[in-house]
Amino acid sequence: MKKEKTRPWPSRKGFVTNYPHFRKWKKAPPPEMxxxxxxxxxxxxxxxxxxxxxxxxxxxxxxxxxxxxxxxxxxxxxxxxxxxxxxxxxxxxxxxxxxxxxxxxxxxxxxxxxxxxxxxxxxxxxxxxxxxxxxxxxxxxxxxxxxxxxxxxxxxxxxxxxxxxxxxxxxxxxxxxxxxxxxxxxxxxxxxxxxxxxxxxxxxxxxxxxxxxxxxxxxxxxxxxxxxxxxxxxxxxxxxxxxxxxxxxxxxxxxxxxxxxxxxxxxxxxxxxxxxxxxxxxxxxxxxxxxxxxWRGEDCHAFGVSGFGGMGEWLFQNTSDRKKYLALAGAGEIPIQRGHRMTGKDRMIRDVLLCMKLTRLDMRNFEDRHGLSLESLCPKALEELEDEGFIRLENSHIEMTRKGILYGDHTGKRLAAPLMELDSNSPQTQ
Ligand code: SF4
Structure with a gap:
C-alpha cells in the first residue's frame, strides 16, 4: 500500500451505516414493537x-x-x-x-x-x-x-x-x-x-x-x-x-x-x-x-438472515446465522436476535448522522422532533463547519457545500460529536 500523508481530519473514511453501533444493542429481541x-x-x-x-x-x-x-x-x-x-x-x-x-x-x-x-x-x-x-x-x-x-x-x-x-x-x-x-x-x-x-x-x-x-x-x-x-x-x-x-x-x-x-x-x-x-x-x-x-427515521421491517430494521423507538436485527434463521423462520418463529430501544439522545444523534447523508437538514424540523435546537446543541461545530466551507446555513437549513459532499459523513460526524457528550439523564435525552 502506498504511504499515506497524515490526514487525521477531515477524511472520507468511515462510512456511517447505522447508529447506535451494534455493540450497544442487546442480544435479545425487542419485547414488543x-x-x-x-x-x-x-x-x-x-x-x-x-x-x-x-x-x-x-x-x-x-x-x-x-x-x-x-x-x-x-x-x-x-x-x-x-x-x-x-x-x-x-x-x-x-x-x-x-x-x-x-x-x-x-x-x-x-x-x-x-x-x-x-x-x-x-x-x-x-x-x-x-x-x-x-x-x-x-x-x-x-x-x-x-x-x-x-x-x-x-x-x-x-x-x-x-x-x-x-x-x-x-x-x-x-x-x-x-x-x-x-x-x-x-x-x-x-x-x-x-x-x-x-x-x-x-x-x-x-x-x-x-x-x-x-x-x-x-x-x-x-x-x-x-x-x-x-x-x-x-x-x-x-x-x-x-x-x-x-x-x-x-x-x-x-x-x-x-x-x-x-x-x-x-x-x-x-x-x-x-x-x-x-x-x-x-x-x-x-x-x-x-x-x-x-435515513429520515421512517419504519422499516426487514426480512431474511441478518436483515435489520427499525420500528418506532426500536431497532432490531434478525439472526446472522443462516442455519438458525432457516430453523426459526421455518418453524414459524420470529428470527429477531437482537434489538436496541433508542433513547432521545440516540434519536438526535441518529437524525444528524443519517439525515446529513441527504446533504440537507431542516433545523426547525429537528427542533420539533427533539425539543432542542441544533443551534444550542452544537453552535461551535456549526460555526466551524461553515467557516471551513463544509456547509452553508440558509433559512434554518444546513446545506452541504461541494466540499461537504466530497468529505461525505464528515459533516454529520462533527455535528453529532457534541451531542454524544450530552447528559443521558435529562428529559430530552432519555
Ligand atoms: S460478494 Fe456479493 S455482497 Fe460482497 S461485494 Fe460481491 S456481490 Fe456484493
Missing part, C-alpha cells in the same frame, strides 16, 4: 455468484452454500417469516412505502424464487404501487429475468457495476466484464425501471485514467442514477491479504479523494445532482424513497 403509517420493506438475499476480493459482508457464493437446494429452502423460510412477522407486527394494516431486495445478490434467484417471495408479500401486506428496488449484479441480469421483474412491479434496478475497466474488475475477483455491465444497464433501462449504477472508488489498480474511463462509461449509459462508494479496506478480505503480501496495491486516500473530486465536477457538468452525498441523479430527480425514508 408497533407503529402506524407507511412502512418500508427490506428483504435480504445472502447469496452471490462469487466472493468479491474487497467484500467484508457475510454473503456467500451460492455454490458454496449448497446451490439450488439451499436457495429453495431459504425462499421457503422467507415466505414463512413474511407471514409470521406480518401477523405479529400488524404490518398488513400499514401501506407499504417501498420494497427493497438487497444482499448479497438478489438476482442469483430465478423468476420462480422471486415469484414465490413476491406472492407472499402480496398475500400478507398492503401493497399498492410502491417504489420497488432490486439490487443486481450485471452478470446475473438476463433480459428474461429483467422483463419478469418488470412484470411483478419492479421499478428500480440498482446494478453493482463497480468499474468499467476489465483489468480492475478482474482484480476484484468478479465474473463481470465491462461489456456485460453495459449490456445489463441496457437491459435494465429497457424495462422502463429507474437504473442506478453503483461504482467503487479506490479499487486495486485504479488510476485517474481508469477512474475517468469508468465514470464516462457510466454517464454515457444515460442511467438515471450513479452512486459512488469509497472502497474501504477490511481485514477479513482477500484484498487485505493480497495487499499485505504485496501482490496488489490500492490508491492512497489522497488519490481516492482526487477521484471523487473529479467525479463531482463531471456530475455537475452533466447535471447529475446529489440527492445524497454519494448518489447523483439526472436533474436531481429519482430520489431513492427506500434509502431516504430509512
Amino acid at each position: 408497533s407503529g402506524t403509517g407507511p412502512v418500508h420493506i427490506y428483504l435480504h438475499i445472502p447469496f452471490c455468484i462469487q466472493r468479491c476480493a474487497y467484500c467484508y459482508y457475510s454473503a456467500v457464493p451460492l455454490k458454496e452454500a449448497g446451490g439450488a437446494k439451499e436457495l429453495g429452502e431459504y425462499v421457503d423460510a422467507l415466505r414463512r417469516e413474511i407471514k409470521t412477522a406480518s401477523r405479529r407486527f400488524h404490518l398488513r394494516e400499514r401501506p407499504v412505502a417501498s420494497i427493497y431486495f438487497g444482499g448479497g445478490t438478489p438476482t442469483v434467484m430465478n423468476e420462480g424464487h422471486f415469484s414465490r417471495i413476491i406472492d407472499a408479500l402480496h398475500e400478507n401486506l398492503d401493497i399498492q404501487d410502491p417504489e420497488f428496488t432490486v439490487e443486481a449484479e450485471p452478470v446475473t441480469l438476463a433480459r428474461k429475468k429483467a422483463d419478469f421483474l418488470k412484470s411483478v412491479g419492479v421499478n428500480r434496478i440498482s446494478l453493482g457495476v463497480q468499474s468499467f475497466c476489465d483489468d480492475i474488475i478482474q482484480l476484484c475477483g468478479r465474473l463481470d466484464t465491462a461489456e456485460k455491465a453495459l449490456r445489463a444497464v441496457e437491459i435494465a433501462s429497457q424495462t422502463g425501471a429507474v437504473v442506478n449504477i453503483d461504482l467503487l472508488s479506490g479499487l486495486a489498480g485504479e488510476t485517474m485514467n481508469s477512474w475517468s474511463h469508468t465514470l464516462e462509461q457510466a454517464l454515457l449509459t444515460g442511467a438515471e442514477s450513479v452512486t459512488v462508494y469509497k472502497m474501504e479496506l477490511h481485514a477479513n478480505t482477500a484484498y487485505y491479504r493480497k495487499i499485505r503480501a504485496g501482490a496488489i496495491q490500492i490508491p492512497s486516500d489522497d488519490e481516492e479523494l482526487e477521484f471523487m473530486r473529479h467525479a463531482l465536477g463531471r456530475f455537475e457538468e452533466k447535471n447529475y445532482l446529489p440527492w445524497s452525498f454519494f448518489t447523483f441523479t439526472q436533474n436531481g430527480r429519482h430520489e431513492n424513497i427506500y434509502a431516504s425514508g430509512i
